[in-house]
Amino acid sequence: MTRQEMMRRAFGIVSTRRQRAVTLADQRRAAAREKLPQLEQLEQQRAQAGLRAAQLSVSGADRAQIDQALAESAACEHSIDSLLRENGIDPAQLKPAFTCPVCQDTGRLTNGPCQCVQALIQEMCQQEVNEASPLSLCSFSTFDLKKYPDRILPELGISARAHMEGIFHYCKDYAEHFTLKNPNLYLYGYAGLGKTHLALAIANTVLQKGFNVVYVSAQNAFDAMEKEHFRGDETNDTLTTLCDAQLLILDDLGTEYLTPYVSSCLYSLVNTRVCRRLPTIYTSNIVLDADLHRRYTEKIVSRLLGNCECLNFFGEDVRLMDK
Numbered sequence: 216m217t218r219q220e221m222m223r224r225a226f227g228i229v230s231t232r233r234q235r236a237v238t239l240a241d242q243r244r245a246a247a248r249e250k251l252p253q254l255e256q257l258e259q260q261r262a263q264a265g266l267r268a269a270q271l272s273v274s275g276a277d278r279a280q281i282d283q284a285l286a287e288s289a290a291c292e293h294s295i296d297s298l299l300r301e302n303g304i305d306p307a308q309l310k311p312a313f314t315c316p317v318c319q320d321t322g323r324l325t326n327g328p329c330q331c332v333q334a335l336i337q338e339m340c341q342q343e344v345n346e347a348s349p350l351s352l353c354s355f356s357t358f359d360l361k362k363y364p365d366r367i368l369p370e371l372g373i374s375a376r377a378h379m380e381g382i383f384h385y386c387k388d389y390a391e392h393f394t395l396k397n398p399n400l401y402l403y404g405y406a407g408l409g410k411t412h413l414a415l416a417i418a419n420t421v422l423q424k425g426f427n428v429v430y431v432s433a434q435n436a437f438d439a440m441e442k443e444h445f446r447g448d449e450t451n452d453t454l455t456t457l458c459d460a461q462l463l464i465l466d467d468l469g470t471e472y473l474t475p476y477v478s479s480c481l482y483s484l485v486n487t488r489v490c491r492r493l494p495t496i497y498t499s500n501i502v503l504d505a506d507l508h509r510r511y512t513e514k515i516v517s518r519l520l521g522n523c524e525c526l527n528f529f530g531e532d533v534r535l536m537d538k
């Protein structure tokens with residue numbers, strides 16, 4: 216979806232909200248007038264007094280005359296409120312209850328679209344990003360530790376299974392006790408060792424706790440940013456969505472096609488999230504530090520790995536073992 220389409224859709228939603236609020240208030244007013252015949256007359260008096268005050272003010276009349284009209288309008292208002300309350304009706308019920316009191320569900324303010332429209336667009340971006348991922352497919356309960364070999368690995372001194380059990384519990388704990396103070400995670404190891412599975416399991420758990428979680432593969436994310444850049448779209452919605460998520464999972468870092476523009480977006484993303492202290496989880500097949508430094512600039516790597524728990528995945532290709 217382009218930004219214009221999102222904008223159109225957001226204004227559609229806002230206008231439906233307004234219609235609903237106004238219709239509901241109209242229905243309640245009609246019901247109240249039916250029940251209380253004097254209501255309509257009082258409302259007309261109030262409207263006339265208000266109109267007179269406005270006309271007097273425009274024609275430059277005496278302050279005393281204007282004040283008198285205003286007082287009359289206020290008196291009518293007071294009578295209406297009392298009448299409604301005496302009959303068990305909340306006066307607020309006859310006024311439209313707008314979802315956004317700032318713009319009264321018009322979506323527009325004098326200086327441009329209202330914050331509620333921006334929020335809707337943000338929601339659409341997030342949805343779009345998450346729809347592209349197999350978010351619902353992975354959970355901690357479907358993570359099978361038996362797939363990891365249990366013979367002792369000399370480089371670890373324990374088996375891959377025992378090592379992965381530690382990582383599994385760390386990730387589960389990370390997700391179950393998630394707060395915005397959680398550290399960043401860098402899950403790395405060769406392909407097929409369950410990094411994405413655990414990252415998605417964390418995403419699911421944290422999402423269910425009500426946090427705004429965005430999961431995206433590095434390739435898709437940076438492709439989208441390149442496209443927006445190419446279209447001359449200055450707003451860079453994808454980058455904004457990724458910067459704003461309370462938890463971002465950037466999967467398969469290192470598979471994106473690296474251009475100078477993508478590199479600057481990556482730095483901007485990593486740096487913004489570090490500055491805002493928002494946790495990020497990276498997964499990557501890049502195992503060696505040297506490879507990471509060769510691919511990215513020093514500036515990116517030091518930002519990326521600062522305040523980051525690095526979890527090294529071991530084992531044999533879990534996906535191959537499935538067969």
Ligand SMILES: [Zn+2]
Pocket residue numbers: 315316317318319320321322323329330331332
């Ligand atoms: Zn608004």
